[in-house]
Amino acid sequence: MEVKIMKNILGANKTLAEENRRYFKDKHITAVNVMASPGAGKTSVILKLIHSLKDEVNIGVIEGDIASSIDAEKIEKLGIAVIQVNTGGGCHLDANMIKASVESLCLKSDTLLFIENVGNLVCPSAFDLGEGIRMVVASVPEGHDKPFKYISMFEAADVIILNKVDLMPYMDFDRESFYKGVRALNDRAPVFEVSCRTGQGMDELVQWVRQACR
């Protein structure tokens, strides 16, 4: 019974996600669904990418959080079109929230749209938003064993960012084990090691996103 209900919800979401996907395609909008644990650095990655790309491409942001508008305020300060979605307890964004947000953002054609999902390494991976790119942000302090435990998230990723590499000297992070876990699930997503704090590795990531917008 529970499985059926879940399937219905996912079925309805899928239909809306396909509508979003068509809309994004027609308007040449590159939608990036940014997913991660709480505090892995989703907002920091988005802010860094905005700084590097805002003079070459239109950018919009949908900020998903259970509560607060902390992250949307950070984005707004940069003069970027942003909308905050508060899920009010909900543990993920869904395609309907994206549809409503996109309408209210009035995005231009040729836009790079960041969708920052709720901080959660589990549920968001089950809900297609119609995005073109699924970006998963892992971070060094979370430990190297995360791909072994949060399988569907790493399986689903089109690009994986390993953030906070500046903390590597102070932690027992086994890089080899992390890559082993990732590659057992996903052999196509590039992995970028970055530090949003120091800027390390950001150039390569910016270049990848730039290519993805073309």
Added chain:
Amino acid sequence: MEVKIMKNILGANKTLAEENRRYFKDKHITAVNVMASPGAGKTSVILKLIHSLKDEVNIGVIEGDIASSIDAEKIEKLGIAVIQVNTGGGCHLDANMIKASVESLCLKSDTLLFIENVGNLVCPSAFDLGEGIRMVVASVPEGHDKPFKYISMFEAADVIILNKVDLMPYMDFDRESFYKGVRALNDRAPVFEVSCRTGQGMDELVQWVRQACR
């Protein structure tokens, strides 16, 4: 409609949770539901507490993960009764899983039972397991803004641990803001600042858990 379904699920869970709570009370079992983001240090905190308390009290552990038995293996090496619950995609433990696990663990009376929930700062807070203590582990690298975003988790906590304080010098963590967020939601839970890596602050936490078992 969706709300009704959710209420039914939560209602059924609540009934089982009350059964667990009665069972724990009758057998004088102190059940601690350990909740946190992925990689905040739930297992490390449990391992540290086991090391300090295993000679004075019976200990059992239920390890919740979507997949893998990495954490249960770490516990088992210490000769502690442990059972791994793999939720197979599920984003939280529920009271029924705990009921089944407790039966199979055959716990003695006067036991300290750690229940390590799935790494998720959202969903686990909605599911009562029948525990006596809700322990929330936050960590410095996640940032000081988490209480403002993951409200129900910090509201529900009986004790809050701020782990990885050894990384404070390398991060922009605003301790005052963190406490402001916590205290806006919860004025009763003690907060322990610890580092599982260096052992800093563990004595006070061990003492608190020892008292809680009496």
